[in-house]
Amino acid sequence: MELINTNEKFILTNRKKNVLxxxxQNNEIYVGAEFNKINEGERVSNQTSIAGFIGIANLLSGNYLIVFRDSKRVGDVLGNEIYQIKAVELIPYHPNQQSLVSIPEQxxxxxxLEMIRxxxxxxxxxxCPNSVEFDVTQTLQRWNxxxxxxxxIWETADPRFFWNSDYLERVIKLAKSTNNNEVCQWIVPIFMGFVETGTLNGxxxxxxxxxxxxxxxxxRYYVRGIDKEGNVANNVETEQIIQISKDTYSSFVQVRGSIPLFWSQFPDLKYKPKVQFYGTQQENxxxxxxxxxxxxxxYGNVTAVNLIDRKGSELALGNAFEKGVKDLKSEKTRFVWFDFHKECAKMRYDKIQILIDLIKPxxxxxxxxxxxxxxxxxRQTGIIRTNCIDNLDRTNVVQSIITxxxxxxxxxxxxxxxxVFSDNHFNGIFKNIWAxxxxxxSLQYSGTGALKNDFTRTGKRSLRxxxxxxxxxxxxxxxxNFRDGVRxxxxxxxxxHNDIDLANHVERGSVGPSPIFYFLVILLLAFVFWWSYPIHPIASVIFWVGLLFILKKIAFKYNREIVDxxxxxxxxxxYPLKRNL
Structure with a gap:
């Protein structure tokens, strides 16, 4: 794909020589080879190759063209290649457009820009580049x-997974008004998630x-539970596909998602922040x-598999979830509570078979x-909906065994x-892809890899x-605690993107050094004092324990100011008003 950037317009030409x-100046969009021309007096500032076009972002100073320079082929579904996006750039409409706004706004x-990048x-x-012929936001069953x-494509794409729909708003509007197939070739949905393929015997x-x-x-801690529209946190649809050829294949779908109640667990420096409930039973x-x-x-019938503990704060959450599902009185929804940590204690992961026996029917x-x-x-007529507290570690182990x-x-x-499944090669492919x-x-939601993933990768838990x-x-x-605010x-x-008044946004980083900086300064000064004035070992221990105790007390007293x-x-x-269960 080629991108020409002039002082008046952007000209994009794809592999099929279609022109956008x-x-x-007016943000008008045209499609067609007849528009691929440079006017007299128009200056070309850059001409380069790109891998794809994501859309247009409107920020404080004006518009930005979002493109990506590179991509990697990661799979093929029914002859349609799927690519991973790499090297995204946001190109300003005008080189010095930020100079038109104030310094704080700049x-x-x-x-x-850094957040989006x-x-x-x-x-x-x-x-999927071939979005006109294949919609990668849909499962194979829905697509069929x-x-x-x-x-x-703008009509068939699943809005839950069409991450750049707002950024293609102008192109979609043109497609709707003209019913031009050439325009649709510039509407390529992108989705966040995971794709990997393994081949057996070629x-x-x-x-x-x-x-x-x-x-x-x-x-992880800033988005939990449900919103008023029924959307839950960490909601992921996972589809496992076995392909023999373009016309012989199978697909199995599962979902995961946060417990669908109003609850939060905002970071507060504690290892496990307190679960806070909101709203009345009716509001939930x-x-x-x-x-x-x-x-x-x-999806059809739903089996809600709940893996959280039957003790502590998770118990109250699980009880409220169970009651909510039972109150639905729906023949299409079944609730199963399997206390993963209790049942699989001492690394007895073989006991997951108890759960499988329960839901196998x-x-x-x-x-x-x-x-x-x-x-x-x-056809698949129902799904297993799995959750734990984070919908990550326990959930991934159980989903891999269900599939x-x-x-x-x-x-x-x-x-x-x-x-074939017991074949070491295929077994290795299956386990590694699921791991x-x-x-x-897990990285997308918590910032780190999954826990308990050695079991998914090897079939057993290990000290390593x-x-x-x-x-x-x-x-x-x-x-x-210290990085998730900006994430x-x-x-x-x-x-x-279209709902935020960016002009009222308080610029991040303007509040001075992180509180951690001051804690480190205090510790450094304490170390210098301790080093400069040697004291009795017992007194030294008392000094350091006392200092750490004081710092801990201060930290937890001002935890809301310390966390990011x-x-x-x-x-x-x-959320509705807080409540206690």
Whole structure:
């Protein structure tokens, strides 16, 4: 793809020689080779190759063209290649447009640009270049249902996973008004999630695709629970695909998502922040009902597998969740509570089979989507919805085992020997892809790889895995308390681009040094004092223990000021009033 940047417009030309022109002055958009011309007196500032066009962002100083310079092929679904986005750039319409706003606004805009770059350059975004013929935001079953309707991509794309829809708003508007197929070629949805493919014997392809819901997207402690529209945090649709050929394949879908109640767990320097509940039972029942109704409409029957503890703060949360589901009185929704930590204590992960035995009738009844020689043989009529407290570590372990259970049936239907699954090569592919998937989904939400992932990767827990879990837990503690404010704002800025009044945004970093800086200064001064004036060993121990005790007391007293808080994302304003369970 080629991009020409002039003082009057952007001219983009794709591999099919289709041309998209964006006028800088009035932001008008034109499609067609007849617009590919440079006017007299028009200056070309840059002409370069790019890999793709994401859309147009409107920030404080004006508009920015969002493109990416590079991409990596990561898979192929029914002959349609899927790519991972790399090297994203935001190109200003005018070189000096930031000079038109105030100095504080310039600083804020640089931070906004950095947030968007950080998110889009995370290597967590994917796309299918052939979006006119194949919609990667849809599962194979949904796509099979709608593909013959010959609708344009902007109409078929699942809005939950169409992350750049707002940024393509002008192009979509042109497509709607002109019904021009050439315009649709410039509407390429991108989604956040995970894609990886492994090949067995050069003919059987195993692909895992996860699509993250952009509604209520964010970080581990700042986004929990549900909103008033029924959207839950860390909501991910995961599809496992087995392909023999373009017309013989199967697909199995699961979802994960936060407990669908109004609750929060904002970081406060404690290892496990207190769970806070909001709203009356009635206020919680409505969005919970919306959530499960949406799942029923999209997927059919739902088995809600709850993996949290039956003790402590998780107990109250689990009880409220169980009551909410039972109050639905829905034949399409079933609740199963499996206390993962209790049942699998002392690394007895073989006991997960107890859960599998409980839900196996649902897995078998729901079936999976299967197409043989172009003809639909079976459809998936329901899903397993899994959650733990974070919907990461326990959830990934259980999802991998559930999908493994379904995989045997898929291989039988595809006329492949079940022994293929026990083949070391294929078994290794399956475990590694699911472990990579667990790490990626965890990185997006918590900032670190998944815990308990050694079991997913090797089939057993190990001392090395436990040590890695400890390292990741410490890293999570640091990131969730001291880095997640800006990460949360990055998610919120990108997904609510048109809803935020950026002019009122307090520029990040303007409040001075981090509180941690002052703590380190105090510790340094204390060390200098201790070194300069040697004291008795016992007195030395008392001195350091006392100092650390005082610092801890101060830290927890002013914890809300110490943790890194988001400034764009509204914290409690979206919740009803607090309550105790």
């Amino acid at each position: 022109v964006i006028e800088k 600083h804020s805009e640089e931070q906004h 950080w998110l889009l350059n995370s290597k967590d975004f994917y796309y 249902t709608i593909k013959d309707q010959k609708k344009p 003919k059987v392809e195993f692909t895992l695709i996860s699509r993250r819901n952009l509604n209520r997207a964010g970080t 029942d409505r969005p919970l009902s919306i959530h499960f109704n949406q799942l029923n409409q999209i 649902d897995i078998d009844k729901n079936s999976y989507f299967y197409v043989r020689h172009g003809q639909v043989v079976s 493994r259970n379904s995989l045997t049936n898929q291989l039988d239907q595809l006329k492949l020997e079940s022994s 990579n998937h667990g790490d990626t989904i 895995g436990v040590i890695r879990d400890g390292e990741n837990s410490l890293a999570r503690y640091y990131l969730n 949360q704002d990055s998610f919120y800025l990108f997904t609510h 808080k988001p400034r764009l994302f509204p914290l409690e304003s979206s």
